[in-house]
Amino acid sequence: MSEARKKSKLGNWSPWQLFLWYSVYAVAWILFKIFYRYRIIGMHNIPKDGPVLFVSNHQSYWDPLLIGVGSRPRPFISLARKTLFRNRYFGWLIRTLRAIPVDQESASDLVAVRNCIDVLHGGDALLVFAEGSRTYNGHVSEFANGVAVLMKRAKPTIVPVAIEGAFDVWPRMNKKPKVFGKIGISFGKPRSAEDVLNQPTRQAMESLRQEIQQMCSEMRSDLKLPALLETTAKSND
Secondary structure (H helix, E strand, C coil), X not given: CCCHHHCCCCCCCXXXXXXXXXXXXXXXXXXXXXXXXXXXXXXXXXCCCCCEEEEECCCXXXXXXXXXXHCCCCCEEXXXXXXXXXXXXXXXXXXXXXXXXXXXXXXXXXXXXXXXXHHHHCCCEEEEECCCCCCCCCCCCCCCCHXXXXXXXXXXXXXXXXXXXXXXXXXXXXXXXXXXXXXXXXXXXXXXXXXXXXCCHHHHHHHHHHHHHHHHHHHHHHCCCCCCCCCCCCCCC
């Protein structure tokens, strides 16, 4: 294993970036606990070092914060819509936290893909929302095959992540979130990219999607949230 892939959980983060990371997520943790009785399961499943790919469902604008609070011992880099970088203050924040701009209007943003692979080759953790955009109905929709490209090229440790309750609090059709609610997050057992990709790509992504959907269902039951409507998922933007 190369020296880059042996880096500690601090990875390639500067002291200033780590200070900002922990400050942001400390404040978010307090707010989520107060207003949404935030619950975390499986934090012990997060590897302390080496390249890690967090693969998550996507329920709300808050999802990166929710996962960051849960994975706070292990900072990660996430993708962000390139238009978000245009905002002077928010753009500075996500740029400092090493977010990778992605062009959602492009069928395949190769620059973003290469940047993601570089992050993993550097021994850092990366977060991807495998559905591509926020859910329309709370269910986990089809995963993009591009996630498999990252697994094949960088061979990181894969950690499935399930977010539940965020859709109830802030569905994509609402401009503002509800003030109170219940939100939970679950980190699944880590495993190698080879183990995840032990079948054809489409089937492998579907198996991973079903695993995360099952994790969501279990979390929803634990949180005692009402059942979601059984509707057909609308295609992602």
